[in-house]
Amino acid sequence: MENQDKLLNDITTKEYEYGFVTDIDTDVIPKGLSEDVVRLISAKKKEPEFMLEFRLKAYKAWLKMKAPEWAHLKIPPIDFQETIYYAAPRTSPKYESLDEVDPELLETFKKLGIPIEEQKHLAGVAVDVVMDSVSVTTTFKKVLAEKGIIFCSFSEALIEHPDLIKKYLGMSVPITDNFFAALNSAVFSDGSFCYIPKGVRCPMELSTYFRINTAGTGQFERTLIIAEDDSYVSYLEGCTAPMRDENQLHAAVVEIIAMDRAEVKYSTVQNWYPGDKNGVGGIYNFVTKRGICRGESSKISWTQVETGSAITWKYPSCVLIGDNSVGEFNSVALTNHHQQADTGTKMIHIGKNTKSTIVSKGISAGQSDNSYRGLVKVMPGAINARNYSQCDSLLLGSTCGAHTFPYIEVGNKSSIVEHEATTSKIGEDQIFYCNQRGISTEDAIGMIVNGYAREVLNKLPMEFAVEAQKLLAISLEGSVG
Amino acid sequence: MLSIKNLRASVEGKEILKGINLEIKAGEVHAIMGPNGSGKSTLANILAGKSDYEVLEGEVTFLGQNLLELSPEIRSRSGLFLSFQYPVEIPGVPMVNFLKASVNEHRKFKGLDPLTAGEFLKLMRAKKDMLHLDTELTNRSVNEGFSGGEKKKNEIFQMAMLEPKLAILDETDSGLDIDALRVVAEGVNALKTTENATIVVTHYQRLLDYIVPDFVHVLYKGRIVKSGGKELAFELEEKGYDWIKNGEN
Ligand SMILES: Nc1ncnc2c1ncn2[C@@H]1O[C@H](COP(=O)(O)OP(=O)(O)OP(=O)(O)O)[C@@H](O)[C@H]1O
Ligand SMILES: [Mg+2]
Numbered sequence: 001m002e003n004q005d006k007l008l009n010d011i012t013t014k015e016y017e018y019g020f021v022t023d024i025d026t027d028v029i030p031k032g033l034s035e036d037v038v039r040l041i042s043a044k045k046k047e048p049e050f051m052l053e054f055r056l057k058a059y060k061a062w063l064k065m066k067a068p069e070w071a072h073l074k075i076p077p078i079d080f081q082e083t084i085y086y087a088a089p090r091t092s093p094k095y096e097s098l099d100e101v102d103p104e105l106l107e108t109f110k111k112l113g114i115p116i117e118e119q120k121h122l123a124g125v126a127v128d129v130v131m132d133s134v135s136v137t138t139t140f141k142k143v144l145a146e147k148g149i150i151f152c153s154f155s156e157a158l159i160e161h162p163d164l165i166k167k168y169l170g171m172s173v174p175i176t177d178n179f180f181a182a183l184n185s186a187v188f189s190d191g192s193f194c195y196i197p198k199g200v201r202c203p204m205e206l207s208t209y210f211r212i213n214t215a216g217t218g219q220f221e222r223t224l225i226i227a228e229d230d231s232y233v234s235y236l237e238g239c240t241a242p243m244r245d246e247n248q249l250h251a252a253v254v255e256i257i258a259m260d261r262a263e264v265k266y267s268t269v270q271n272w273y274p275g276d277k278n279g280v281g282g283i284y285n286f287v288t289k290r291g292i293c294r295g296e297s298s299k300i301s302w303t304q305v306e307t308g309s310a311i312t313w314k315y316p317s318c319v320l321i322g323d324n325s326v327g328e329f330n331s332v333a334l335t336n337h338h339q340q341a342d343t344g345t346k347m348i349h350i351g352k353n354t355k356s357t358i359v360s361k362g363i364s365a366g367q368s369d370n371s372y373r374g375l376v377k378v379m380p381g382a383i384n385a386r387n388y389s390q391c392d393s394l395l396l397g398s399t400c401g402a403h404t405f406p407y408i409e410v411g412n413k414s415s416i417v418e419h420e421a422t423t424s425k426i427g428e429d430q431i432f433y434c435n436q437r438g439i440s441t442e443d444a445i446g447m448i449v450n451g452y453a454r455e456v457l458n459k460l461p462m463e464f465a466v467e468a469q470k471l472l473a474i475s476l477e478g479s480v481g
Numbered sequence: 482m483l484s485i486k487n488l489r490a491s492v493e494g495k496e497i498l499k500g501i502n503l504e505i506k507a508g509e510v511h512a513i514m515g516p517n518g519s520g521k522s523t524l525a526n527i528l529a530g531k532s533d534y535e536v537l538e539g540e541v542t543f544l545g546q547n548l549l550e551l552s553p554e555i556r557s558r559s560g561l562f563l564s565f566q567y568p569v570e571i572p573g574v575p576m577v578n579f580l581k582a583s584v585n586e587h588r589k590f591k592g593l594d595p596l597t598a599g600e601f602l603k604l605m606r607a608k609k610d611m612l613h614l615d616t617e618l619t620n621r622s623v624n625e626g627f628s629g630g631e632k633k634k635n636e637i638f639q640m641a642m643l644e645p646k647l648a649i650l651d652e653t654d655s656g657l658d659i660d661a662l663r664v665v666a667e668g669v670n671a672l673k674t675t676e677n678a679t680i681v682v683t684h685y686q687r688l689l690d691y692i693v694p695d696f697v698h699v700l701y702k703g704r705i706v707k708s709g710g711k712e713l714a715f716e717l718e719e720k721g722y723d724w725i726k727n728g729e730n
Contacts, residue, residue, distance in 0.1 A: 428532075429569045433623075435553035436529050436563050437579070437639065438586035447582065451573030451622065 032081040035059060038186050041086045045155050045189075048162050058175040058185030065179045071313055071342040072371040072403055078284065083249055085187045085220070143203070149233075150195040151206050154222050157193035164195060168226055172255035172290040172319070180251040180286040180313075184220045188253065191222035196231040196262070205461050207236040221252040227262035229295060234265040236464055248273075250309075251286045260295030260322065265303070267460050268316075269468050271475075272308035277366075279338025282310025289316035293325035293351075301328035302345065303459045305468040307475045310339060315373065317346035320354035320382070327356040332453040332468075334475050335368030335400070344374040344405075349382035349415070358389035361453050364400035365476060371403040376417055378410045385415040393423040394452050396445070396476070446473030482507050482678050483528075483548075483647055488539035490527055496537070497523045499703035505647070508675040512689055512714060513682045515700035516722050521682045522566050524700070525651045529563040530556050544646065558590035560646030564636035564653045566682075571623035576635070579623045580605065584642055608641040612668045629656035637665050641672060648672075649680040654688040666691030686718040699725055 029040055038059045042052040067075070144151050150161060158165055175185045196202055227233055237254075250272070258264050266289075275282025285308075291300035302316035312335075318327025329345035347356035356376065364370040370393065378385045393402035404421050426448060434444030450457065450469050457465050483505040490498040497520045505511055513521055527534050528541065530553030541548040543561060551559065571579070584604075585595040596604065609616060614634055624632050633653050640648050650669070654662055669679065669692055681692055689697075689711060697713040698705045699722070707713065707725055717725075 427569065430571050432529075432531055432553060433565070433569045433571065434579075436557050436565075437583035437643070438554050438557040438590070439579075439582050440554050440586075443582065447574050447579070448571060451571055454573030454622075 029084065029086045031084045033059075033083070033085055033187065037085055041187055041189065044086065045158070047155075047158055050162070050166050051158060054169065054175070055186050058182050059187075061176045062179065062182035062186055065176070065182055067179045068313075071373070072369065072405070073311055073313060073340050073342050075284070075311060078249060080183075080249075086189050147200050147203065148197040149200060149202055150193065152193055154188070154191040154193050154224070157224075161193070161195070164226065165193070165224065168224060168255070168257055170255075171257060172292045173253050173288050177290075178288060181253050181288040184222060184251045184253040184288070188220040188222035191224075191252070193223070194225040194233065194235065196225075196227045196233045198228040199230045200228075201231065202233040205234045205236050205464075207238070219248070219250045219252070221250075221254075223252070223254040225254075225256045225264060225266070227256070227258045227264045227298075229260040229262060231259075232263045234267070234461060236267050236269075236461060238269040238271075238464070238467070248283050249286075250283050252288070254287070254289040254316075256289075256291035256300055258291065258293050258295060258298035258300050258322075258325075261297045262295060263299040263301075264291065265301050266291070266316070267464055268302075268304040268306075269460075269464060269471060270304065270306045270308050270312075271471055273310075274308050274337065274339050275310040277337045279310070279367075282339070283308065284311045285309035285314065286311075287314040287316075289314065290319065290346075291317070291327070292319045293322050293327060293354075295325070296322040296351070297324040297326075298322050299326040299328070301326075301330070301459070303328075303330040303456065304332070304343075305453075305457070305460070305471065306331070306333040306341060306343060307471050309341075312339075312341040312343050314341075314343045315345055317348070318356060319348045319350065320356065320385075321350045322354075323351040324353045324355075325351055326354070329356075329358045329360070329374075330456040330459045331360045331372075332363070332456045332472070333360070333370055333372075334363040334449075334472060335365070335370045336475055337366040337368060339366075339368040341369070342371040342373055344372045346375040346377070347387060349376075349378040349385040349387070351382060353384045353386075354382055355386045356388075358387070358391070359456055360389075360391040361456055362391070362393040362402055363396070363449055363452070363472075363476075364393070364402050365396035367399050369401040369403075371405060373405040373407075375407040376409070376419075377407075378412060378415045378417065380411040383412055383414045385412075385417075387415075387417045389417075389419045391419070391421045392452070393421075394449070395423065395425045396449075442476075443473075445476055449473070449476060482544060484540075484542040486540045488524075488527070488541060489537040490523065490534050490539075491537055492523065492534050497534075497703050498527070501539070501700075501703075501705060503698065503705065505678050505680065507646075507678055509696065510673070510679045510681065510692060510694045512694035512697045512711075513680060513700055514684065514697060514714065514717055516726075519700045520703045521700050522651055525563055525566075525649045525680075525682060528556075528649060529553060529561065554586070555590075557643075558587050560677075562640050562643055562645030562648045564633070564640060564648065564650040566651040566655075568624050568627075568632045568636055570625045570627075572625050574623050576619040576621060576623050577605070580619070580639065580642055583639070587643055604642065608638060611641060611671065612638050613664050614638050630658060630661050633657055634661060634665060637668050641668060644672060644677075646677050647680070648677070649682070651682045652684065653681075654683050654685060662688065663691060686714045689714050701725060 038055050042055055173181050175182055256264050272283035293300055300318050306312055320327050327347050333341045333343050335341045345358055358374055360372045362370045362372055372391045376387045391404050395402055402423055406419050408417050410417055430448050431441055431444045449472050457468055460468055485501050485503040488498055488501040515521055536549055581601050633656050694711050697709055699707040
């Protein structure tokens with residue numbers, strides 16, 4: 001018990017490591033939301049007419065909607081008129097070499113441990129860096145272009161490939177899907193667009209690092225990934241945010257469409273500012289992520305490691321339309337201090353022989369609250385559908401909460417849905433065993449927690465897995481004294 | 482090396498150790514025997530620094546330091562090793578990673594640089610060979626799904642990696658097959674020098690045929706009620722504990 005208390009204490013003394021602000025010129029529009037602001041955003045970005053219509057429709061729908069209240073979260077009232085809806089770096093040319101890039105920005109990446117030059121040369125990762133809202137650098141474009149792969153900022157795609165966007169935008173996540181998706185649809189500033197043509201295996205991991213950087217700016221990312229027949233892509237999203245006192249609203253939307261036999265892997269490491277140890281500040285993270293397996297035997301897998309944000313509201317989902325299509329959700333969600341997370345997935349089985357797997361590992365420490373919420377829905381026509389769900393919760397200390405809310409609806413008799421759930425406390429005996437071998441309690445906890453999450457971490461691409469492991473340990477670290 | 486004076490300790494309000502006195506010098510092997518529940522593992526755990534126990538009275542000096550004031554990890558790094566009676570499983574943590582962290586903590590404590598991956602693997606291979614340890618075991622998670630005997634072998638393997646000054650082997654023999662017992666005992670003997678010491682907790686004389694003790698102590702109801710040379714173990718094997726129990730009250 002004494003050990004537990006000490007541990008708790010240590011954990012609550014650890015402050016966020018990535019709390020710093022980059023001083024870069026930004027072009028900010030006045031705060032608040034109105035039809036004029038929506039028009040202004042669209043105009044600033046020189047968007048085609050259909051995009052403005054999409055935004056306005058979303059804005060009008062949003063006005064009539066209410067923020068969801070069903071999650072196991074205490075969400076302070078958000079004043080949407082106090083948020084700034086657009087900020088772009090003032091100087092945002094495309095750079096030919098890193099020498100031309102703002103040194104402040106490069107410094108930021110160094111602090112984050114993202115050696116961009118190394119990544120470019122060594123890891124074979126194309127990095128589309130989103131600093132605040134507009135793409136600053138895009139790399140590896142040429143290699144990708146040779147294969148016919150499009151990987152660019154959303155704004156750029158709107159100019160270069162408006163037809164693709166017009167066709168697919170809002171297909172996975174309709175404007176009226178939910179309050180935050182509607183808001184995003186109205187005001188999203190930028191994001192990434194990815195198109196993999198028929199039969200192409202993307203030769204490298206596509207990676208985007210997001211950062212929220214302007215005080216009081218809501219970050220509204222929009223990502224659209226289209227994988228044509230027989231294509232494959234692995235997409236990485238990773239993010240950290242500088243320390244802030246006021247809460248920052250974030251409402252991203254990610255849409256994926258997978259055609260016949262296409263496979264899309266989407267991996268996230270989310271490490272936005274979680275607030276301080278007293279629960280002051282931190283990002284409010286309301287994310288809508290959905291993939292549609294439209295084609296037969298297509299596959300979409302979501303893998304997420306969530307350690308940041310004050311509030312996380314996020315359910316990366318799969319709609320399995322194509323026969324034999326496969327959906328996967330692998331999640332590690334760690335909450336500490338006063339963080340709250342309500343995260344999980346929806347697996348909607350529509351096609352025959354569709355399969356889904358859910359592995360959720362929750363880790364709660366401090367005074368945090370961590371919920372898994374999942375829906376497995378098998379439609380009557382989805383004969384022989386299969387789902388396996390495993391939801392584990394690990395508690396560190398006795399002042400945190402872990403909850404599981406599984407919803408299962410099976411509309412036919414040939415389908416099998418399995419759900420397993422466990423809740424455990426971090427083992428004193430395991431910690432002592434490590435101690436006895438010379439490993440400190442802090443390191444032992446990092447190790448044990450990583451072991452607990454291994455099954456999910458193993459699904460991440462190598463370089464990401466290493467980062468995620470460090471992040472889990474760091475998020476629980478304190479100085480043992 | 483180790484000096485225990487009048488050690489009294491309780492767990493959950495129940496007094497388990499009722500005044501232990503024990504002196505161990507470098508180069509010695511001490512066997513501790515005694516009926517189930519007499520407090521052998523309790524003593525081992527207290528020496529290793531497990532927090533469940535409350536020390537009521539007494540002093541323990543290890544290599545000139547007040548042992549009871551040191552954290553468990555510092556005790557380990559200072560050269561105290563416990564081979565657990567029931568080694569715990571740590572799912573998802575590969576044995577290699579665990580051991581590497583352990584070995585490098587010990588090195589850091591001694592002011593040495595951490596081993597490179599290559600050096601570490603070489604060391605590991607040598608020690609595995611010595612104990613005829615299945616190569617595959619180190620790729621698995623710490624003790625996860627190990628058989629009883631494999632767990633015990635794995636403890637001694639870790640001991641071989643860390644080369645402690647004082648090793649406490651808590652019923653390391655139980656669960657080992659006859660061949661494994663010999664291999665493990667040979668391993669322990671190979672690690673023996675005039676600089677280190679071993680405490681062997683066991684119920685069976687058999688182990689002591691291989692690891693020959695200089696002293697044998699009988700722990701009964703939280704006290705060392707009898708000490709002697711290795712012949713005491715034979716006597717116990719023959720007569721059981723009743724004669725000691727009867728002699729006690
Ligand atoms: N954590 C604990 N909580 C409650 N009782 C305990 C605890 N640890 C030990 N005990 C009790 O202390 C007594 C001594 O236990 P200990 O494990 O030291 O015995 P032992 O001599 O090692 O026995 P064995 O030969 O069976 O291994 C037992 O009665 C045991 O139930
Ligand atoms: Mg015992």
